Amino acid sequence: MSMRSQLLKGVLEGCLLAVISNETVYGYELSKKLQDQGLEVSEGSIYPILLRLQKDDLIFGKMEKSPSGPNRKYYYITDKGREALVEFLYNWEAIKKPVDQLMGRKKG
Amino acid sequence: MNSQELIKLNNEKREMLNEENEKYYEDMLVYLRLSFLKSEQETEELLNELLDHLLEAQEEGKEFTEVFGDNPKQYANELLGEIPKSMTKERFNLFLLGSFSFFASVLIFNGLIDTIMYYIFGKGSPMDEIFLGTAIVKSTLSLFIAFFFLFVITEYLKWSTFKDLNKYLDFFYLWLISVFSIGVFFIPIYFMPNFGESFEVPVYSYLILGLMLGLIVYSIFKFNGKSKKA
Incomplete structure (x- = not known):
């Protein structure tokens, strides 16, 4: 696995939680939302993560009728998921600043 | 929806795939379904979800490998690793x-x-x-x-x-x-x-x-x- 994909994996989990905590989405929609933010990941890579988040009870999926007709699996965040998101944000902030500073120093 | 209904739905929707996408998708379907010890319900829900995604991507002119990567087998194994075992x-x-x-x-x-x-x-x-x-x-x-x-x-x-x-x-x-x-x-x-x-x-x-x-x-x-x- 490339360094980029290893780095992304953990971060992606947090991003999926963040999107799902804002609104209920289905898989395709979710991958579009990530791309709209400029996150360049292969669309399929969200599914193993969605499965893992479900296994850990951070989100749950429900088959529902979509506005356009067919049944789709929509994802909802759980209380445990919200806690995990808060923890992720905390960890992310703690890492982001020092990393940015280190990188900035090197660039400058 | 139970797994039997999902399988039926999958059969109907699969016909909308183009030849190339169908070939890849069906390989993945066979591979995932052959894993008997995984929960059938979860496997079929996932297969249905992946098919929906592929169909929407196909409408945008995308290929299977663009959506799910160049190594479908490795991807399928990654999915299998996360599907809960059957009871x-x-x-x-x-x-x-x-x-x-x-x-x-x-x-x-x-x-x-x-x-x-x-x-x-x-x-x-x-x-x-x-x-x-x-x-x-x-x-x-x-x-x-x-x-x-x-x-x-x-x-x-x-x-x-x-x-x-x-x-x-x-x-x-x-x-x-x-x-x-x-x-x-x-x-x-x-x-x-x-x-x-x-x-x-x-x-x-x-x-x-x-x-x-x-x-x-x-x-x-x-x-x-x-x-x-x-």
Whole structure:
């Protein structure tokens, strides 16, 4: 696995939680939302993560009728998921600043 | 939606895929469905989700590999690693269903041949002598062998998906596995000495017993389908 994909994996989990905590989405929609933010990941890579988040009870999926007709699996965040998101944000902030500073120093 | 309904829906929606996407998707479908020990419901829900995604991507002119990456097998394994295992009860039912079907087909096959041979062609005998000890050991052993070969064939099929195997080579491999398994089946049947108490039964009783087992398997199937829907 490339360094980029290893780095992304953990971060992606947090991003999926963040999107799902804002609104209920289905898989395709979710991958579009990530791309709209400029996150360049292969669309399929969200599914193993969605499965893992479900296994850990951070989100749950429900088959529902979509506005356009067919049944789709929509994802909802759980209380445990919200806690995990808060923890992720905390960890992310703690890492982001020092990393940015280190990188900035090197660039400058 | 239960897994049977999802499978039906999947069959209908799959026809909307273009040729190239269908080939890749069906490989993935076979690969995921061959993993018997995973929860069927979860697997079918996932397959349905992936298909929906692929269909939407196809409308944008995207290919399977653009959506799911260049290594479908590795991707499928990644998914499998995250699908929950099926419950012990589900597994036990599957095992029971498999065993019953196996014994039903063996009994019907043997009973039919012996009955036709004697009553139509006048060959063989109307009665068969059963040695209780031998019968028990042989049945257990052959069931064990049957499950082992089911496992070998499943693993072979999983290995051969996502590969562009030559049709003849594929056939040859399957032929080799079959010949080997039939051979292993007959060794204990021919070389095991008779032991245990013996009694005689009419040959058509195998047929009746086999049909009864078959009926049980059939009703379990029907009942399972109904109870899942409710």
